[in-house]
Amino acid sequence: MIEHQPAPDAIVVGGGIIGCTLAYELQKRKINTLLLEHGKIGREASWATAGIMGPPSAAGLPLHRAALAEISHKLFPALLESVEEDGGVPSSYLPIGKVLIARTEDEVELAQAQINWQINHGIDATWIEPDEVRQLEPMIPHDILGAFYSADGGTLTGHRWTESVAAAFQAIGGQIRERCPAVSILTDGERVTGVDTPDGPISTRTVVLSAGAWTRFLGPAIERSLPLIPFKGQMIGVLPESAADRPRHVIGKITGGYLVPRIDGSVAVGASLEDIGFDKRVTAFGLEYAMELMQSLGPGLRNAEVVSTWAGLRPGTADDTPLMGPVPGYDGLWVSTGHHRTGIQLAPGSAVLVADAIATGKPDELLEHFSLERFS
Ligand SMILES: Cc1cc2nc3c(=O)[nH]c(=O)nc-3n(C[C@H](O)[C@H](O)[C@H](O)COP(=O)(O)OP(=O)(O)OC[C@H]3O[C@@H](n4cnc5c(N)ncnc54)[C@H](O)[C@@H]3O)c2cc1C
Structure with a gap:
């Protein structure tokens, strides 16, 4: 007892x-x-x-x-x-907002729907054109139609x-x-x-x-x-060569997948979504997913050092x-x-x-x- x-x-x-x-x-x-x-x-x-x-x-x-x-x-x-x-104990919170890019007309529509929804709920969000996107985040590639931008929110480790x-x-x-x-x-x-x-x-x-x-x-x-239901997510952590190579916001695709700056100077990249049971192994699939994401959102990070890889199990439900x-x-x-x-x-x-x-x-x-x- x-x-x-x-x-x-x-x-x-x-x-x-x-x-x-x-x-x-x-x-x-x-x-x-x-x-x-x-x-x-x-x-x-x-x-x-x-x-x-x-x-x-x-x-x-x-x-x-x-x-x-x-x-x-x-x-x-x-x-x-x-x-x-x-x-x-300090929280690790970085109030940096987010930029979610759209590359296709369907993604633009999705971004607009999210912006309208947020504005209707009194939340700050706006559409920004490609030039403005690159002013905010020079590392984002040129082949985009624009982005959802919100200064609200940030990241925690x-x-x-x-x-x-x-x-x-x-x-x-x-x-x-x-x-x-x-x-x-x-x-x-x-x-x-x-x-x-x-x-x-x-x-x-x-x-x-x-x-x-x-x-x-x-x-x-x-x-x-x-x-x-355990839903596996794999990520990698990279350390940019210099502070100038580091995203200033959370950068993501409007359909999901992110580069997430952290308080220790690293950038977390991911995450996969896999329904394969209680499996926390980091696999070739997970690494490939993160690499493709990095190439698509911030190719300038390709010389960043990979400092960590990990996987975790999100607690999900059927609905x-x-x-x-x-x-x-x-x-x-x-x-x-x-x-x-x-x-x-x-x-x-x-x-x-x-x-x-x-x-x-x-x-x-x-x-x-x-x-x-x-x-x-
Ligand atoms: C890769 C990845 C990316 C994510 N990104 C985001 C994001 O950007 N934003 C966001 O909001 N969420 C995100 N999530 C989801 C979020 O992390 C989870 O929803 C959240 O951490 C779940 O917290 P929890 O306390 O329910 O579960 P856990 O953090 O898993 O905690 C459960 C705890 O229970 C303990 N435990 C288990 N069995 C027992 C027992 N019998 N007795 C006592 N203790 C027990 C475990 O050891 C564990 O510590 C992400 C998740 C993953 C994996």
Whole structure:
């Protein structure tokens, strides 16, 4: 038996950005929280991430997903400030905006739709002609028709940001146990009573499952399907020869694929999207994908040194919508995961919605759209 005196009010399972931000929001609400992490904080998808932050940009996004993205975007500046103030660990945030290029008429149409959508939602975005694009980003090739430009948003280095949030959580009284996986959820009838770990059981009355793609392995213990799908993403990190060769913004294709400047001076390039199970190998396919992207967006980087390669598993769902809210049939059991390609972006709003629901016992209506019940 692990001694926690007093027993935590809540246990969050999983120390990625979703679990850490939620734990921090619970602790802010005076719910004494213990975070259990299988390995080390922020070393899975939240480490592998490109870390692009910003407002929702996809026209045609279902309303509930756009609402979650808008809430998150609005909450992010205050979260950034409180995390740095509480924990004292710099966030790694670069507020550099983004330039997304269009090369075909279809891509121009897509860019215009995204710009109109953003403007209608009060978000800054504009179309820029090729000359202006090259003034902003001289490295972009000439064969473009123009670009979507937004000064809003930027990038975070995933593991640094996750560690900053974890530090803030601890600074206000939260507890973290690394290398301590949840192996089972303990229940008494329909009531949650704790979490079992290799070090012994820990009592609590509220448990939130935020173990990313691995959340699905906790399903059998509670006789529920937690249908997470691991979507592999591969990236490479390059170090430009000089600061002049470094992108000034996130540069991307309007259809996806990015060059992402990071606070350490490197540029992350990617990412692939592969549905091949729990496979984190860096493969020839992943490297080829990143090289083609670099050639297409910033051929001037071809002399940059390749300093790292990596792969991570995004927690996806069949309808590309996160799973958030109470687990049906249990009192005190919650889930918050499945944020797939935008978990860094969506963490602020997801954490506040779930923490408020746990603190008040009254889930916001928006959470209904993210309920696990849609898969039952
Ligand atoms: C290549 C790539 C690029 C991306 N780019 C972006 C982007 O630009 N912008 C964006 O917003 N998002 C992006 N994403 C998505 C984003 O990174 C993820 O949605 C987000 O990191 C998911 O966070 P998480 O906390 O749910 O999962 P994870 O970060 O995977 O964390 C889950 C944690 O749970 C732990 N765990 C597992 N099982 C257990 C257990 N039984 N007990 C305890 N702990 C357990 C794991 O060790 C892990 O630390 C990208 C992802 C990838 C892979």
